[in-house]
Amino acid sequence: MNEPHEKFYTIGVVAKLTGVPIKTIRYYTDINLLPATHRTQARFRLYSTEAIWQLQLIRVLRQLAFSLEEIQAIIGGNRSVSTAIDWQLEAVTHQIHQLQRVQEVLKQAKETSHQPEQSIETLYELGLALSENVAERSHFVTEKLHALVEQANLPEEWRHHLLDHFTWQSPATFTTKQIAAWTEIVHILNDPAFTEEALRFNSSTLHQSTSQMNIAEYNQQALLLIQQAQSAALQGETLESESVQMLLRHWIRLIAALTQQAMTPAFLLELSAQLSPSSSERMQRFWTLMALLSGRDAPPSFQEGFDLLAAGLRFLISKPEALSTVLDDPSQEQ
Structure with missing residues (x-):
């Protein structure tokens, strides 16, 4: 009994069977990705059933975003299917993350689209997060921070210290969370309200500094007092408590010594405004985001401590008898 002859199909029939355009099949054949099984005497290409199955495989792999070179390596046996899939999964994961980053940028840009004069510039600034130009990202943030320092009109030593501290180096690439940050x-940084808050938080006090206290000494003493205020707040200490009143006296003394100002009710009112919840919360949020961008842990929050100090200052202002105790306290003399 004779074995049945294998059936061959013309390129037009293969195109109908697989849904792959004739032009594409011809191209695959020309690059030897799908060699024609036979040719007629008129040189028309003929394809076997096995070739059709191979074409179907090529079609599926192309839909899965495999390159022609990768498909050639798989079909030729030069690369295992498992390895190819692993590589493709890695590439797709990267593409997903990139698309998520693009989506985040576009969503934020959409929020400013009602302001045509700002939207293009904002789109550029947001787009820096997707750029491979690390220097441009670093320059953008550093320039904004330096502008804040210059506007604050701080003492020269403090200004140089902050300019050095506010030089930021962007990581090479951003995660999706860092894009959001x-x-x-x-x-x-583009919000004038933030600039006003930052200047009020720093310059209204520090630009008046005529004492010999350096920034390291101030930072050390201020941090200690804020930590103590945070602890007192978390422990539920009242504004009238001796420990909180002592903290307030030390805080007032520190800023008064720094600025060489008299401890008047107006002075206390200014200090209270600097510690307003909106200002300290926004500053805390900003430095938390900057830490996330730099791949560091978020700085500790002293929000409750700041709130306690601000409330304590307002308490002193509203209670003349308590205020006089602080202002007349001989321990405040320098």
């Missing part, structure tokens, strides 16, 4: 930072 970047877009929020762009909006914060």
